[in-house]
Amino acid sequence: MTQGVEGADQGRRRGQGELEAALFRVLGRAGAPVTAAWVQENFDGELAYSTVITILSRLHEKGAVTRVRDGRSYLWTPAADGAGLAALRMRRVLDREADRDAVLASFVTALSPHDEQLIRSLLAGTEPAGTDRAGAEPAEADLTGREG
């Protein structure tokens, strides 16, 4: 039902995940802390220097790589810590496999705008502080109306 949208979105995310993984592999081959320029040179393909920096920074945020300041630039190394690496690998699996949700029982699935509206009105009544149930009425009517 939402195949087209998911496909397009996945294509974009796939590109990102693949690039992250590729740069991570380049870092792994280096064997020692290296500069972003070294990564750019040794990457198998064309990448702008700024893109390399962006991706390395993203990997750093995820904990997959560490960096130390060396003069005006950074030296980058793959992190020894497993969490970042695991996240990176998990992300690659999720990005590559269209049927991941069918296998791994995803907690939630993609929502249509109509679903979003429904959920907001359903949740309006569940907030611990709020007691406003008025918003929930149309949603419930809508759901029970489906039974027939």
Add this chain to the structure above:
Amino acid sequence: MGIFVFLPLILPLTALPIARLAEQHLHPRTAARLLTGLAAILGLCSTLCLVLLGVVGTAQIPGNPLPDAWADPEVREVVPYDEAVGAASIAALLAVVLAVAVAGWRHRRVASGARRALAALPGSADVVVLPDDAPYAYAVPGRPGRIAVSTGMLACLDADEQDALIAHERAHLSGRHHRYLLVVRLAAAVNPFLRPLREAVSFSAERWADEEAAQAVGDRRLTARAVGRAALAGPSAVPVGLAGFAAPGPVPRRIAALLAPGPGLRGWPPAHSRTGLAALVAAVGTTVSAVSSLNACVALLLVLHVLPMNPLG
């Protein structure tokens, strides 16, 4: 054997009413088990029936594995056969084998890929928090199974809601819901008429885990809120068709079910209700499907055993 051998191919249709009504009237655990069982039996019978049609229908083709006596006119009179149907059945059977192999292989690939990804993390903690902004939470099957939650997912829930989320994923692992998902997936690959059962089972599995989570945290509304918040933080899909007429997706239905009283309170529907009738139709359909494939099977085996000793050949 006759016409009855075709029945198991279309009888899966009898399971559709119960697949639709189970969501509203059965406990999700009962629904998941019942519908998975139905899908397995109907899928097996439908495959068996394809095999029989193929074997009997192509009995005349040289090189078939049947005794030569099958080509004799006397035998052909006894065993009804149709070459076109037989050839079509063989083609369908090949397609089914391929579809099942592909579905099984893809299932394995996703599960083992996720397992290997988590293997980068030492230790035996069953909940693994992965640094990733994308909100996701998965139950990864294995021995033991593990739960992978992204920091992005945890960020959109408060502490109590996080507990509900973890309880939901634990329920998937302890209830071995992945096996149900695999069975219905293979069944849907065997016979396309079983696809609605697959959707119904995957929804029931989520509902089942929701109910277990609600019980574990002792608060249905809290669990409903966790599901809703997580869904709102996740990706959204553009609707197909007119939004105003779109049926509510699985997530709003789960939330509504959690906000309603527990499913245990409703009990089994009386036999004269719509659900009772649907259950009856499904039971009859499954029985007829099983009996007719068994009947055809026995007939074939009898012929196979009797023929070599027959003076016909």
